[in-house]
Amino acid sequence: MQRKLIDEREGWREYAESVGFDYHTIDDETYWDESAYYQFSWQQIEEELEPATEELHEMALSLVPEILASEQLLNQLAIPATHWDYIAASWPAQPQLYGRMDLSYDGRSPPKLLELNYDTPTSLFESSFFQWVWLEDQIENQLLPQGADQFNSLQEKLIEAFKSLQLPQPFYFSSVEESIEDRGNVRYLMDCAVQAGLRAQYVPLETVGQRAGQFVDVMGTAVNGMFKLYPWEFMLSEEYAPVLLTSDTRFLEPPWKALMSNKGILPLLWQKYPDHPNLLPSYFEDKANEPLQNGWVRKPLYSREGANVELVNFNGEKVAAAGPYGTGGYIRQQFCPLPKFIDPLRQQTVYTLTGSWVVGDRAAGIGLREDASLITRNTSRFLPHIILD
């Protein structure tokens, strides 16, 4: 795993905007960064990242029926009791579309699972489409050799998944209207759905209404199926939470994903598979816990984009990310530093997170995020990668 500099493509920003990738720069900070790329060997992809991803996915899914069968575990994960049956009814009848797991991988030791983003994963468009085009362009520009490949079959697998999921039509796609990043991700998924032959329609989540216990669009048409880029834990606590219980809407991701995007899945995985090479020791925090020790990380059960994560490195230095989460329980996970690289252009050290995608039940590719901080956040830069021996 190496970080290499490369010339940026001329005019890539205009191109990005022409395909709806408006968030390539966020608040004047680079988000899509093609001043460099990461290079993996075939061995690193095919013998490490790909099998580890599929095994972790399988392990995580194996927990779902166990959690659903245990009041104690459901309580521990802070799942509202009102919706236990609702969530249980979706398993295993409603398969997932996709998910992303975040790994700490340095190219040498086995990848370690930091967390699952299995409910509302983003950075999909840049992973699936934009970095693919980047590779094709750079091969064309002769800056990369013909033999360079990329671990990225996302679009193919997404289209296959949409074909096989047997979704009601028209199938709605929704996100929170104000977030252009979320909207970009949803539009891309919608694009894949259309290519799979589905009739797809976008609806801002805020405009979804309800009538007689069913979700309806602004015209009062029943919403029989809807992808929502919106966390289940929010939906289970908002005004319409009771409507879920009477509605027939088929959601993507399915309701059981509420269990998966909960950080509580990490200690449960460690309990079931102790000392697994791709897992980090992890525990639920309780009142008896001592202050955070050197080499440990504290994460809220519900948090995204690194928010409210706090860590103490091996030297006792504390790093914390502020954020809006902060109610509910916490877990503790052993600190596993992200691999460090030098960015010669910015003259700084960067830490790199490997986001590994699962579509259906298959590993489908990776996206790399880079930050000067050890905690990867929503502003962390996205860099493309290649496979080359």
Added chain:
Amino acid sequence: MTQRARKRSNKVALVLMMPATGMLMVACSSEPETSAVVYSSVQECQDKNPGADAKELCLADYKQAAELHPKVAPKYQTLQECEADFGAQRCEVAPERQYASNSSSGGFFMPMMMGYMASQMFNRPQVIQTGAFSSPGSQPRDNVRRDDDKQSSSFAGGGGGGGARSAVQPQPLYKSRDDSFTYRTADNNAVASRSGEVKVPSRAMTPSVGGQRRIGGFGATAASFDSAGG
């Protein structure tokens, strides 16, 4: 040397979020336009496309467009505002919306549908074939990249070639007061100045549903976040 299976998609394409031009394809690819047909009425469609099949397809397209009409048409609080944009006698009452809550008094107004746009009659798959770029010969696609593949690999644009890729969703068209010849989509993209076959920019293909107000049973928690994703 044995060839490895590619780890990346053989091709990626966008059909809704389509680029205006490809970065490297500027010289060799045309504007990404899609063929469509504009009709002023279902009758016109049936007249121009004789045959029993066509008769039904015309009706089906029209129905889809008409169904979409109240959903996508721009909505106005008053008739005057609507007529100011679309002309006298060219607006109608939007159907009563069935909100669960929040329903305020007074309806909305929207322009009348002045025509509709549909895919080309006789080559109109609903499904955009992902393999649409491979040539009729059956070379394995895996590790071999052919030149024709190369050019269009990343983009689903271009009107040339097979012709069987028109992906226009049937949709209503409107005419504005200040330009009463031009047919426009609900998103105000001008598509034609008369009925018949047209090339439309890809962005005109999917009408967006305009919501006038928040219904708001979901979404409240998001207020403190930049993104609900992660």
